[in-house]
Amino acid sequence: KAGVTQTPRYLIKTRGQQVTLSCSPISGHRSVSWYQQTPGQGLQFLFEYFSETQRNKGNFPGRFSGRQFSNSRSEMNVSTLELGDSALYLCASSLASGGRTEAFFGQGTRLTVV
């Protein structure tokens, strides 16, 4: 059974640009969550999508957005990149929403903003 796949693994962007990250959940999983990991702030929840609907959102500016497609694949977009957006972005998939079912994480996308 394939795990959570995130693409690309590494990305370098210039300040002011925008970026799109992709996440393919485990087959059959309908919930996809996104997290940002930085040395200073640790792991922070960005948002969760379930059946193409955003279920929950963390405290991030509107430059951070996401969506989920009918096949449960998800993308997150960051517009007008800032140096502080450099981070490891992790995607997690779960069978269902609600927290009881465990979240399986992908290997992450390492974004560097220069």
Add this chain to the structure above:
Amino acid sequence: AQSVTQLGSHVSVSEGALVLLRCNYSSSVPPYLFWYVQYPNQGLQLLLKYTSAATLVKGINGFEAEFKKSETSFHLTKPSAHMSDAAEYFCAVSEPGTASKLTFGTGTRLQVTL
């Protein structure tokens, strides 16, 4: 609001010694609790979870944790450390009904020495 405190950002143990990583939580409702491990440049792997069943939870790789409501704790233990246990460990909490949002602690880096 839910939160997690991990005491000790770095813990060093000898190979074969007891591993004890501390986690205290705060939650307004009975929580779900998780321990994840992260190896360098990797995503998060679930070690074990507590979702209101047995208070002593056994996980993978010989790890276990005990949920103590009176102490609001969920400490992670392993009787005998192995070199391969060297990694960063994260405690996380979620509240039922808040979708799949995980709130993570700041992490504890475990070093295992010969």
